Amino acid sequence: MPREEIKPWLRTRFFPHIWCPGCGHGIILHAILRSLVDLGKTREETVIASGIGCSSRMPGYINANTVHTTHGRSLAFATGIKLAKPELTVIDVMGDGDCTAIGGNHFIHACRRNIDITAIVMNNNIYGITGGQASPTTPVGARATTAPYGAIDTPFDICRLAEGAGASYVARATIAQPVLCEQYIKKAIQKKGFSVVEIITHCHTQFGRKNKRPNPVDNLIFFKENSIPKAKAKEMTEEEKKGKIVIGEFVDREGLEYTEAYLKLIERVRG
Amino acid sequence: MPKKLAFWQGNMAVAMGGIAAGCRFFGGYPITPSSEIAEVMAEELPKINGRFIQMEDEIGGIAATIGASIAGYKAMTATSGPGFSLKQENLGLAYMAEIPIVVIDVMRGGPSTGLPTRVSQQDVMQARWGTHGDHGTIAYAPSSVQECFELTIDAFNMAERFRQPVLVMSDEVIGHMREKVVIPEPGSYPIVDRKRPKVSPEEFVPYLADPADDVPAMASFGDGYRWHVTGLTHNDYGFPTNEPEEIGKKHLRLVRKVERFRDEIVKYDLEQTEGAEILVVSYGCVARSAVRAVREARAKGIRVGHFRPITLWPFPDKELIQAAGQAKKVIVPELNCGQMISEVKIALGCKAEIIPSNLVNGEILRPHEILATIEEVA
Numbered sequence: 050m051p052r053e054e055i056k057p058w059l060r061t062r063f064f065p066h067i068w069c070p071g072c073g074h075g076i077i078l079h080a081i082l083r084s085l086v087d088l089g090k091t092r093e094e095t096v097i098a099s100g101i102g103c104s105s106r107m108p109g110y111i112n113a114n115t116v117h118t119t120h121g122r123s124l125a126f127a128t129g130i131k132l133a134k135p136e137l138t139v140i141d142v143m144g145d146g147d148c149t150a151i152g153g154n155h156f157i158h159a160c161r162r163n164i165d166i167t168a169i170v171m172n173n174n175i176y177g178i179t180g181g182q183a184s185p186t187t188p189v190g191a192r193a194t195t196a197p198y199g200a201i202d203t204p205f206d207i208c209r210l211a212e213g214a215g216a217s218y219v220a221r222a223t224i225a226q227p228v229l230c231e232q233y234i235k236k237a238i239q240k241k242g243f244s245v246v247e248i249i250t251h252c253h254t255q256f257g258r259k260n261k262r263p264n265p266v267d268n269l270i271f272f273k274e275n276s277i278p279k280a281k282a283k284e285m286t287e288e289e290k291k292g293k294i295v296i297g298e299f300v301d302r303e304g305l306e307y308t309e310a311y312l313k314l315i316e317r318v319r320g
Numbered sequence: 321m322p323k324k325l326a327f328w329q330g331n332m333a334v335a336m337g338g339i340a341a342g343c344r345f346f347g348g349y350p351i352t353p354s355s356e357i358a359e360v361m362a363e364e365l366p367k368i369n370g371r372f373i374q375m376e377d378e379i380g381g382i383a384a385t386i387g388a389s390i391a392g393y394k395a396m397t398a399t400s401g402p403g404f405s406l407k408q409e410n411l412g413l414a415y416m417a418e419i420p421i422v423v424i425d426v427m428r429g430g431p432s433t434g435l436p437t438r439v440s441q442q443d444v445m446q447a448r449w450g451t452h453g454d455h456g457t458i459a460y461a462p463s464s465v466q467e468c469f470e471l472t473i474d475a476f477n478m479a480e481r482f483r484q485p486v487l488v489m490s491d492e493v494i495g496h497m498r499e500k501v502v503i504p505e506p507g508s509y510p511i512v513d514r515k516r517p518k519v520s521p522e523e524f525v526p527y528l529a530d531p532a533d534d535v536p537a538m539a540s541f542g543d544g545y546r547w548h549v550t551g552l553t554h555n556d557y558g559f560p561t562n563e564p565e566e567i568g569k570k571h572l573r574l575v576r577k578v579e580r581f582r583d584e585i586v587k588y589d590l591e592q593t594e595g596a597e598i599l600v601v602s603y604g605c606v607a608r609s610a611v612r613a614v615r616e617a618r619a620k621g622i623r624v625g626h627f628r629p630i631t632l633w634p635f636p637d638k639e640l641i642q643a644a645g646q647a648k649k650v651i652v653p654e655l656n657c658g659q660m661i662s663e664v665k666i667a668l669g670c671k672a673e674i675i676p677s678n679l680v681n682g683e684i685l686r687p688h689e690i691l692a693t694i695e696e697v698a
Contacts, residue, residue: 060548060559062557062559063559092546093542093544093546094542096541096542098387108548109548109550109559109560112546113546114541114542114546114547115546115547115548115549116387116390116541116548116549116550117548117549117550117551117552118383118386118410118413118549118551119383119409119410119413119551122379122380122383122410125375125376125379125380125383125384125387126383126384126386126387126390127387128373128375128380128383128384128387129345129347129373129383129384129385129386129387129388129389129390129391129395130387130388130390130391130541131387132345132371132373132384132388133345133371133387133388133391133392133393133395134391134392134541134542136542137391137541137542154376154377154380155376155380155383157376158375158376158380311366311371311373314366315366315369318366318367319366319367319369
């Protein structure tokens, strides 16, 4: 059950939510809300944006300024909101397909622009809402409705993609580490610049059924057994790291933030 | 007081008209022949504490524009041909979520990459039906640089009033042509701002429309009202619905809010239509040639008039019927293979012979060419 101070952040009017029983998205929603409450953010100053997918239904359940946009485009909408009102705290919640397939271009450019938005990428390695099609993070060999013989294309490493594209803060955890999720989300929100928290979660309904992890608990156990901290991963060979989930903070750097740079430009132009 | 004059190209006038209307946000992407609009905005907006952003693609350009409008800004984007195609999905979101924005389309030849530097009028139907699903459309077609300025102000006023996207369908000739503009004094023209909620945040129902105009009041992100924006069909609370009653209510209101006020939106222009036996119907850059052709034909004693839809959508059908009077022949010159002619046929089909005159080779229709058509049918 959520803490008392979290309840006003939920739009219970819109419950029941659409997620399957046992879905990991609820754990992530809770971690986001705990982070916002603990950081002293108000609902009025908070914007939650999303695109299309199971994860993208999350803003509807949050009692803040929420916008559920088109598939893959939420970061571009969020960019407009943030540039218009830099004083707002803007969080963008995305799934793996939303973020890295149809929205890949907006994702890398939001990283490059280093605009002060926090992207929470819920990576369950599948398109869940449309019926279990392969996504750009479906592991090689994993089965999906559009990869009935197993995926053959190399998946994206979302954190490395964000790092290469210029994000200021990049971290990864799984839903089996909810406290770590919360810790990373808090740091990401506080970071002045573009931050990415990739949270590995599961879709037992669509991915699990086809890949021998059909129950939520199987997935949580899988995440616990296969998560390895960044420091430990450094000592492992590529072969040893195969199938493992490297968790930790990968980027934590200071850079020129876009809206600050734009406001400075206005000052310079206006003299 | 002396009039303030300028010598601008159409694209410059569109940008300055937007600023005059209160536009303080522009999200765009470079594309010929509309890029000058973005360039002017990049230069002018920071001077007035506005915001310009060059996005990573056309889709991002309109998305950022919609985002800024949700945050309370008057916002616009500009594009052409392929870019207008790319913007269609998010244009639909703005219709569905009822977010006011202005989109400028400087028409060039298509399909596909087509003719980036040459004129066409091939996006007329895309303006009406380009995005999937029903909605009311408001689209202006300027015929002069002066109109680029004035109609962009109108576009913002209508966008704010009806809470939806409004289109300015310029074309390559109008966009790049330079001519005199008389700049009106600020305060001498009406400026419309979106209706704000009159109730407290607790009582606010974001999509509860006022029966008087079918338009709900709009809060901005950050002003204390918390609300949900979605492209899914939603109920008055802004939340997705599968209830047939709620779906129908929302859907019909999106169309009705424009249809109800059609008479206040529609704009058109007449040239010597009294007693005309032949009527020429054209818009945008073609109307400039057509009006001259009509004047020359009148001088030769041919009873011909000209009707110019200024709003392509809603199409001024009643006004066209009135203007056509007893005319038995109606010529519709267009820089496409016949798009607006369908609307003319719907309005006048049984009463007159409708004669197409199309040019799709990237050139403009010249006055003598239209005059030749008039003389041919006279």
